[in-house]
Amino acid sequence: xxxxxxxxxxxxxxxxxxxxxxxxxxxxxxxxxxxxxxxxxxxxxxxxxxxxxxxxxxxxxxxxxxxxxxxxxxxxxxxxxxxxxxxxxxxxxxxxxxxxxxxxxxxxxxxxxxxxxxxxxxxxxxxxxxxxxxxxxxxxxxxxxxxxxxxxxxxxxxxxxxxxxxxxxxxxxxxxxxxxxxxxxxxxxxxxxxxxxxxxxxxxxxxxxxxxxxxxxxxxxxxxxxxxxxxxxxxxxxxxxxxxxxxxxxxxxxxxxxxxxxxxxxxxxxxxxxxxxxxxxxxxxxxxxxxxxxxxxxxxxxxxxxxxxxxxxxxxxxxxxxxxxxxxxxxxxxxxxxxxxxxxxxxxxxxxxxxxxxxxxxxxxxxxxxxxxxxxxxxxxxxxxxxxxxxxxxxxxxxxxxxx
Amino acid sequence: xxxxxxxxxxxxxxxxxxxxxxxxxxxxxxxxxxxxxxxxxxxxxxxxxxxxxxxxxxxxxxxxxxxxxxxxxxxxxxxxxxxxxxxxxxxxxxxxxxxxxxxxxxxxxxxxxxxxxxxxxxxxxxxxxxxxxxxxxxxxxxxxxxxxxxxxxxxxxxxxxxxxxxxxxxxxxxxxxxxxxxxxxxxxxxxxxxxxxxxxxxxxxxxxxxxxxxxxxxxxxxxxxxxxxxxxxxxxxxxxxxxxxxxxxxxxxxxxxxxxxxxxxxxxxxxxxxxxxxxxxxxxxxxxxxxxxxxxxxxxxxxxxxxxxxxxxxxxxxxxxxxxxxxxxxxxxxxxxxxxxxxxxxxxxxxxxxxxxxxxxxxxxxxxxxxxxxxxxxxxxxxxxxxxxxxxxxxxxxxxxxxxxxxxxxxxxxxxxxxxxxxxxxxxxxxxxxxxxxxxxxxxxxxxxxxxxxxxxxxxxxxx
Numbered sequence: 001x002x003x004x005x006x007x008x009x010x011x012x013x014x015x016x017x018x019x020x021x022x023x024x025x026x027x028x029x030x031x032x033x034x035x036x037x038x039x040x041x042x043x044x045x046x047x048x049x050x051x052x053x054x055x056x057x058x059x060x061x062x063x064x065x066x067x068x069x070x071x072x073x074x075x076x077x078x079x080x081x082x083x084x085x086x087x088x089x090x091x092x093x094x095x096x097x098x099x100x101x102x103x104x105x106x107x108x109x110x111x112x113x114x115x116x117x118x119x120x121x122x123x124x125x126x127x128x129x130x131x132x133x134x135x136x137x138x139x140x141x142x143x144x145x146x147x148x149x150x151x152x153x154x155x156x157x158x159x160x161x162x163x164x165x166x167x168x169x170x171x172x173x174x175x176x177x178x179x180x181x182x183x184x185x186x187x188x189x190x191x192x193x194x195x196x197x198x199x200x201x202x203x204x205x206x207x208x209x210x211x212x213x214x215x216x217x218x219x220x221x222x223x224x225x226x227x228x229x230x231x232x233x234x235x236x237x238x239x240x241x242x243x244x245x246x247x248x249x250x251x252x253x254x255x256x257x258x259x260x261x262x263x264x265x266x267x268x269x270x271x272x273x274x275x276x277x278x279x280x281x282x283x284x285x286x287x288x289x290x291x292x293x294x295x296x297x298x299x300x301x302x303x304x305x306x307x308x309x310x311x312x313x314x315x316x317x318x319x320x321x322x323x324x325x326x327x328x329x330x331x332x333x334x335x336x337x338x339x340x341x342x343x344x345x346x347x348x349x350x351x352x353x354x355x356x357x358x359x360x361x362x363x364x365x366x367x368x369x370x371x372x373x374x375x376x377x378x379x380x381x382x383x384x385x386x387x388x389x390x391x392x393x394x395x396x397x398x399x400x401x402x403x404x
Numbered sequence: 405x406x407x408x409x410x411x412x413x414x415x416x417x418x419x420x421x422x423x424x425x426x427x428x429x430x431x432x433x434x435x436x437x438x439x440x441x442x443x444x445x446x447x448x449x450x451x452x453x454x455x456x457x458x459x460x461x462x463x464x465x466x467x468x469x470x471x472x473x474x475x476x477x478x479x480x481x482x483x484x485x486x487x488x489x490x491x492x493x494x495x496x497x498x499x500x501x502x503x504x505x506x507x508x509x510x511x512x513x514x515x516x517x518x519x520x521x522x523x524x525x526x527x528x529x530x531x532x533x534x535x536x537x538x539x540x541x542x543x544x545x546x547x548x549x550x551x552x553x554x555x556x557x558x559x560x561x562x563x564x565x566x567x568x569x570x571x572x573x574x575x576x577x578x579x580x581x582x583x584x585x586x587x588x589x590x591x592x593x594x595x596x597x598x599x600x601x602x603x604x605x606x607x608x609x610x611x612x613x614x615x616x617x618x619x620x621x622x623x624x625x626x627x628x629x630x631x632x633x634x635x636x637x638x639x640x641x642x643x644x645x646x647x648x649x650x651x652x653x654x655x656x657x658x659x660x661x662x663x664x665x666x667x668x669x670x671x672x673x674x675x676x677x678x679x680x681x682x683x684x685x686x687x688x689x690x691x692x693x694x695x696x697x698x699x700x701x702x703x704x705x706x707x708x709x710x711x712x713x714x715x716x717x718x719x720x721x722x723x724x725x726x727x728x729x730x731x732x733x734x735x736x737x738x739x740x741x742x743x744x745x746x747x748x749x750x751x752x753x754x755x756x757x758x759x760x761x762x763x764x765x766x767x768x769x770x771x772x773x774x775x776x777x778x779x780x781x782x783x784x785x786x787x788x789x790x791x792x793x794x795x796x797x798x799x800x801x802x803x804x805x806x807x808x809x810x811x812x813x814x815x816x817x818x819x820x821x822x823x824x825x826x827x828x829x830x831x832x833x834x835x836x837x838x839x840x841x842x843x844x845x846x847x848x849x850x851x852x853x854x855x856x857x858x859x860x861x862x863x864x865x866x867x868x
Contacts, residue, residue: 055765055767078767078769120770122767122769215840229615229616283733290732294725294727298725301807302807304616378805378806382808385807386808389727389808392727396730396733400733
C-alpha cells in the first residue's frame with residue numbers, strides 16, 4: 001500500500017495537496033485490478049458496495065514497551081489498522097513493514113499521547129512486521145494466513161522483476177536529480193549565470209524521466225516542478241525549477257535564486273525519502289509510461305514547460321526515455337504476452353527518435369545536445385506531436401496487458 | 405439602432421403571430437401591436453411567472469399543442485422563423501417551442517437548457533457614450549423580444565437598403581431560443597457614469613488554480629448568451645445583436661457550443677461532456693425553488709437593488725486534452741471523476757441519482773470515491789454547502805495547428821447569487837485529479853439583470 005499508505009499516514013493536510021491518486025498502493029493494486037472487470041461490464045456500482053464486510057481490524061496501542069498488534073494473526077484481505085497512543089511519550093508511530101523490514105507498506109505517524117489514527121490496505125498471506133521506533137521492543141510480528149486473492153503480478157517472475165527494477169530506476173534518477181541540482185545551485189551561488197544556464201537542463205532531465213511518480217506527492221511536484229499557472233496561481237507558491245528558470249532567462253537575474261535553489265534541493269531530498277520506501281506495480285508503470293508521453297505531447301510540444309529557457313527538447317527526450325525504460329523493463333513479459341504491441345511501440349519510438357535526431361546539435365543550445373526549441377517551427381512541432389501521440393496511443397494499451 | 409423606431413405591425417411576420425391560435429392561451433383576436441408585446445408574450449400567463457415556479461410537464465404540453473396548431477396556420481406563409489413543416493413533426497419535437505422573453509427572471513438561466521449555444525462577449529468601442537449604451541440596450545431588448553418570439557429583427561421592404569435582419573434563420577423554427585444578457589465589471593468603470601451602479605460582488609475573478617488565461621478569451625463589457633436547439637438560430641441572435649451594436653460595441657470574443665453539458669430541470673436527461681461522462685447530475689434544478697433563491701438569484705443581499713432577481717454568470721473556457729484523456733484506462737477515468745462512466749452512478753454505489761457517499765470505503769481500505777475525485781472536491785458537501793447552477797456546453801475551435809490535437813472542451817457557464825461561490829469551488833478544485841487533463845484558458849464574469857416586463861427595456865433599467 002505504499003504510496004497511498006504514506007499519504008494517509010502523513011495526515012489529511014498532505015492528502016489535500018496531492019494532485020493525483022492514480023498510482024495505487026502496490027498491495028491495494030491487486031484488489032483494484034479485480035475491479036477492472038466489473039467496471040468493464042458497467043456494473044460499477046457493485047464495486048462501491050462490495051466491501052467493508054470482509055475488513056479485518058488490527059488494533060495497535062503504542063506503549064513504552066512496544067506496539068503489539070491485536071490480533072497478531074489475521075486472514076488475508078482488507079485490513080484496517082487502528083493505532084492509538086495513550087501514554088507512550090517516546091513512541092509516536094507504527095509502521096507496517098515487509099518481513100525483512102526493507103519496505104514500509106503503511107504507517108501512522110505523529111501520534112503523541114492522547115492521539116489516535118490508522119491506515120488500511122489489502123494484505124496478501126505472509127509474515128509482516130509492525131515497527132515502532134523508540135519502544136523497548138521495536139519489531140512485532142503480524143501473520144497473515146489464508147489464500148492469496150487471485151493471481152497476482154507478484155507471482156509472475158517477469159513482472160515482479162520489472163517492478164523491482166523500476167523502483168531502482170526511480171531511486172537512481174531521484175538521487176541524480178539531487179546531485180545535479182546541487183551542482184546547479186553551486187553555479188548560482190557563485191553568481192555564474194552562464195554556468196547555471198548550462199546546468200539547469202542537465203538537472204531537469206532526471207525529474208522528467210520519473211515525473212509521474214513524483215506527481216503522486218502533489219505538493220512536492222508543485223514545489224519542484226510547478227509552473228506559475230499550475231496548480232495554483234499564487235506568486236508565493238511559484239517556487240522550484242521554473243521560478244528559477246524565469247528569473248534567469250526572463251528577468252536575467254540571479255537575485256533570489258540561491259534561496260530558491262536551496263529549497264528546491266530540500267524538496268528533492270524529501271522526494272528521495274518517499275520514493276525509496278515506495279512500491280510500485282505493473283499497472284502504475286504502464287499508465288506512467290503513457291503519462292510521460294502525454295506530458296511530452298502536451299506541455300513540451302507547446303513549449304510551455306520550458307517557456308523561459310527554451311530547453312524543451314532535452315526534457316522531451318527525458319519523457320520519452322522514462323517511458324521507454326518502462327517498456328524495456330516490461331519487455332521480457334511483453335515478448336510473450338503481446339509481441340505485436342511491443343513491436344508497434346518500438347516502431348513508434350523509433351519514429352520519434354528519428355524526428356528528434358533532426359534537432360540534435362553539438363554541443364547544442366546551452367550544451368543540451370539539441371537546438372533551441374524556439375527554432376523548431378510550427379510544421380516541425382506538428383510532426384513531433386503526431387509521432388509522439390502515436391507512441392502514447394500504443395503505450396496506453398499496456399495497462400490492460402500487464403493487468404490480465 | 406434604427407430598429408427601435410421600426411413599428412412592429414409593418415413586419416411581415418406579425419399578422420400570422422397575432423392571429424395564431426398557436427399561442428394557446430392568447431385570446432383570439434387580441435390584436436395588440438407587436439411593438440409592445442407579441443400576444444404570445446402578453447397572453448401567456450406563465451410568461452410573467454418565474455420559470456422556476458412552473459411545472460415542466462404542463463408547459464411542455466401547452467407548448468407542444470401550440471406548436472402543432474401554429475404550424476398549421478403558418479404553413480405556406482412567410483412567418484419569421486416558422487416553417488410549414490408537417491404538423492406531426494411539430495407535435496413531437498421542440499423545434500417551434502418558444503420560451504417567454506418577459507418574466508421575473510431572464511430566460512436562459514432556469515429555463516431548460518437547450519442543445520446549442522452562441523455566446524458573445526462585447527466591449528464598448530472607444531468614444532462610446534452612456535447614451536449610446538442605453539440606446540443599444542433598448543434596441544437589444546426589442547431585437548431579443550422579436551427573435552425569441554420567432555420573428556425577424558425587422559422587416560425588409562427597401563430594395564436599396566441592406567437587409568435589416570441578416571436572414572440566415574429565416575425558415576428555421578425558433579427552437580426555444582433564449583437571449584440572456586449580462587454586464588461585465590468593466591462596464592461600470594468611469595466611461596458611462598455607472599460606477600455608482602456597480603454591484604460590489606461584481607469584480608474580475610481572482611487568479612485561480614490551473615488557469616492560463618488567453619486575453620483573447622477573457623472579460624468583456626457586455627455578454628449575450630443565446631441558446632437554442634438550432635445552432636443557426638442561436639448564432640443568428642448573437643450575430644444580429646452584435647450588428648445592431650456596430651459603432652457602439654465590438655466583439656471581444658465569441659464561442660459556439662454544441663451539446664449542452666448540464667440539465668437545469670428535473671425533466672431533462674443528463675447529457676455528457678467530451679470526457680464521455682454524464683455532467684450535471686447534481687446540478688441545481690429549476691424546480692428546486694428554495695435552492696434557486698439561496699444560490700442562483702440575487703436577492704436582498706445585493707447593494708444594488710436593480711440587480712435583484714438577476715444572477716451572476718461566470719464563463720470559463722476549459723480546454724480538455726481529449727487525446728490524453730482517451731488514453732487513460734477506464735477505471736482510472738472513473739476514479740478521477742468519481743462516477744461510473746456508463747451509468748453515471750457514484751463509485752460509492754447505487755444509480756446515477758443516488759447521493760454519493762463520500763465516507764464510503766472500499767475493500768482496499770481506500771475511499772470508494774477517491775480523495776481527489778472531481779465530484780468529491782466539487783460537491784457542496786466539500787464546500788460548505790456552496791452550489792451553483794451550471795449551464796455549460798461542449799465546444800471546439802478546431803485543431804491546434806502546432807500540435808494537431810483538438811482545441812476543444814467545455815465552455816463552462818454557471819449562474820450564481822455571488823461570484824464568490826464559483827471562486828470557492830474552483831479553489832477547491834486545485835487538487836482535482838482531473839486537472840491533469842484540463843486547463844482553463846478563458847474567463848469572464850457578468851451581472852445578468854433580472855427579467856423585464858413588457859414595456860421595460862434593459863437600457864432604461866440600467867441607467868435609471
